[in-house]
Amino acid sequence: MTTRDDSPARAVSGLDLHAVGPYGDTLGDGIVQVSFSLPVPAGPEAREAARRLAVQMGLNEPQVYHEADLGYGFSFWILYGKCRHHVDVTRIVVPKIDTAPLSFEEINALVLEKAGRRLRIVGACTGTDAHTVGIDAILNMKGFAGEYGLERYPAFEVINLGSQVSNATLLSKVRETGADAVLVSQVVTQKDVHLSNLAEWVDMVEADGLRQDLLLLCGGPRITHEVALELGFDAGFGAGTTPRQVAAWLAQKWVQHLR
């Protein structure tokens, strides 16, 4: 989602992109730092336990750099070690949000000129999820990270349904309002319930025959664009998303959709 040029072509000279591992202070040293707590008091046995765990995590020559007894039978550990593993960066294909970053004015102009009307957007935090801060950050007038939320854009008409909205209720609302885009937020999860809930939402939209009329977005700290696509959404937005990124995506995709 970043707009920086971070393509592998810019990578460090002398690097083998087929076998990339962590960098400590020399290329290829594989040095990483891990930290964790153990439910045993600090001491020589706990230190050896921490080291052995690090070996099983794939680290060679693990060394304890910090240990602290946390009381109540717990201890805290920071270790350094050499990661045994590499990845072949050349074989990685990650779907990314591909729309151009536009300004507030450009987004409004694009929608109002090309679509000739405001886009109607319905947003909700669905299932049992009550974490509304994320979707509010994107939708509310005051916005997030120094950017206005979608409600502030003349190009968008926003209906924010709030928290714990069932997929069935969301679907009735979408039908009732004639929405153009639906923004679903999922923050909390247990046993991957956020994934089942999102999958059910897409199936419901398909079952109702509305899929081709709607842009479907989801977001939340556990969402990536790739997860969203696999679930059948048009886009997914993860942690740190700003409202303008979402607005720019909506404007450009809607204009494409009209064609």
Place this chain on the structure above:
Amino acid sequence: MHATLPWMPQDVFVIAVVGCSKNAGKTTTLNALLAGFGDDVPNPGVLSIGIDGEEVDFWLGVPKPRVEVRQGAFVATAEGALAAGTALVEICERTGGRTLLGDLVVGRVTAPGSVLLAGIRSKDDVRAAIAAMKRLGVPRILVDGAYQRLAAADPEVSDGTILATGAVLGTTIDQVALRTLEFLQRLRVPRSEFADDGALMDAARRDNRLAMRALPAGGIVTADGPTDPVAVQILGSGDAVIAIPGAIGDDLVRQCAALSAGRIRLLARDPTRLFLTPQEATAFRKRHDLRVIQPIRILGVTVNPFSVLGWTLPREPLVAAIRAVADGLPVVSFDVHPHPT
């Protein structure tokens, strides 16, 4: 004749593979089906709603089986995903769909290997890919559904469905069997045997509204929903039959039941339109009837004793438990290693 599924009927052209959950063994099932086609199906087609054939599960980070295709097979995927597999694929048709990984294409495998199936997200994409494969003379098509998504099982998309279930659904055999049973019950909603019900559904689909009739002899009326005054009047006066053209959730059946003075026969187009929790479906059925116009033809159940989450259940007792809930359906478990080598 199919090597692994000798009971595979000859009249199913498009076969959907749906999972009771993510990681229930859909890809393993797909590979076994692809490998099992005999000389009569030298060039099967395969596509996936979602992503299939990636090296690792992007969520859990564990290795996944890859989708393996033979020479002559056909695949539908995004053009950019072709580079991620080891199979060589010659592009035959562009279906018109565009994805982040390039155009959706249908291609013929010219050298066997693995493929990444990606880019198909909606039923319309699936329909376009199937149509292209039909034009190319593909005799059998497998459609893999992502997660527990049911869209591929829609009888207007596929002719038959294979359900994949497995240890990922629970840590005990009983848990897995119960959740598989719930899923099967969801897919096996019986067909309405009343001849008039088809016409009622046609009316509902034509107007894209709820259509209903008072029983025994009322005329067809359409309404915005069960709380629409015309609907309230009919429901309040006795027995009725209601056809819903789209998705059916808990709140809709609850409303219908609350307003009804008699018994309701509620009609869905097919089981993929039903999104009822097992509790709500059971409560509704105590007094009323739930039917579909077009049932799903379930071809069989595949059972994966390995859970990606780290546990394994004993294969034979697990298969026996699934057989016990599968009510006569063929049940198989493919003997493959859980992780690719």
